[in-house]
Amino acid sequence: MSEQHHPNPSEPLGDAPAHDPRGHGYIQDKDEYLKRLRRIEGQARGLQRMVEEEKYCIDILTQVSAMTRALQAVALGLLEDHMSHCVVDAARAGDDAATQAKVKEATDAIARFARS
Amino acid sequence: MSEQHHPNPSEPLGDAPAHDPRGHGYIQDKDEYLKRLRRIEGQARGLQRMVEEEKYCIDILTQVSAMTRALQAVALGLLEDHMSHCVVDAARAGDDAATQAKVKEATDAIARFARS
Amino acid sequence: MSEQHHPNPSEPLGDAPAHDPRGHGYIQDKDEYLKRLRRIEGQARGLQRMVEEEKYCIDILTQVSAMTRALQAVALGLLEDHMSHCVVDAARAGDDAATQAKVKEATDAIARFARS
Amino acid sequence: MSEQHHPNPSEPLGDAPAHDPRGHGYIQDKDEYLKRLRRIEGQARGLQRMVEEEKYCIDILTQVSAMTRALQAVALGLLEDHMSHCVVDAARAGDDAATQAKVKEATDAIARFARS
Numbered sequence A, B, C, D: 001m002s003e004q005h006h007p008n009p010s011e012p013l014g015d016a017p018a019h020d021p022r023g024h025g026y027i028q029d030k031d032e033y034l035k036r037l038r039r040i041e042g043q044a045r046g047l048q049r050m051v052e053e054e055k056y057c058i059d060i061l062t063q064v065s066a067m068t069r070a071l072q073a074v075a076l077g078l079l080e081d082h083m084s085h086c087v088v089d090a091a092r093a094g095d096d097a098a099t100q101a102k103v104k105e106a107t108d109a110i111a112r113f114a115r116s
Helices: A026-052 A057-092 A096-115 B026-052 B057-092 B096-115 C026-052 C057-092 C096-115 D026-052 D057-092 D096-115
Strands: none
Touching: A026 A057, A026 B026, A057 A096, A057 B057, A057 B096, A057 D057, A057 D096, A096 B057, A096 D057, A096 D096, B026 B057, B057 B096, B057 C057, B057 C096, B096 C057, B096 C096, C026 C057, C026 D026, C057 C096, C057 D057, C057 D096, C096 D057, D026 D057, D057 D096
């Protein structure tokens, strides 16, 4: 796993440019992502209850699909954030190699996303 | 949601046939399903930590894909159980309408599965 | 590829049972499958024209998605036919090993379907 | 469908910038895309032959999956081209509204791609 985490999130952002290259794009929506992931965690617990109570397999499958869709929505949001921040920032900075690397990362993530 | 849950799981199974129509197929693997779902719940918590710590978006996406694959494996197991129990039991009982209804449920679930 | 093709399609079906084990389920919808596949072939040619004329990439992608959905609908139909004929016939014949083999084939096909 | 097709492909590109905003990214790989799409068209014809000859449904499904994967590879290539040309060119031109529009188009295409 990459070590590219935000080096010091508590650091004052004072003179940071509009698209702070130190951040990772999703920072402004952090609470929204956390809210969605907590809901997904709740869906995982709900599924355990359904299995415990031996609910009908098709009903459990319906809930698994709903949970998968919720996860895919998170993935799609992260992909959009990656494009509008990581890719766009590298392009604006005029760094061709970095831009192509960011595009490549996005493409690989989309391939994993479609196949998962 | 269907009302076809196991009517009374504590009821003695005494003379139940090999494929008890009251059960829902996955019952023998119940612990395995619960183990997998607890692991998935843990992945949802791990993702929240990654967002909290502002990890790199591509690394978070990799974990979202791993979690989606784990969920899809659960769905595939439930589909297999539905076919080998619900569909097969109805076919053996010679009930054509019930068999077609079970096949239809499986097809709809596969469509949701592929689209989610 | 399996050698389980229909041994002699021109053979009179005379006293064939409702679910002829020699056929492969989709036979009654053969014309419908052929019609859909010809339409899909036409979509592949339409895409070549769009690339030739250098249409906008997003418009080409929209057509690729439409074509993929058409293919997935064919796959879903074949899966339903496999379940309502191959799986159900084996279950009715009381052949447990054959039934489990057919269910396994369906599960593997669903896994490939979801991942493709 | 968008009217953003290349206005006049035979027009001399003379003073065109490195990433010609009039082109659509995939132009340099046009022959490669055409070759892949012709192969996909051939797969659609092969599937018609399999249905005509009443091949086993699971074998047909295996070919449908192979064809779907080939189509998804085309979609992934187009998405990568859209990002490395359309998105990146707009970002370099410093046009924020156009950049966000291109990112939005990519995100919508990825959503359709994952759901198809």
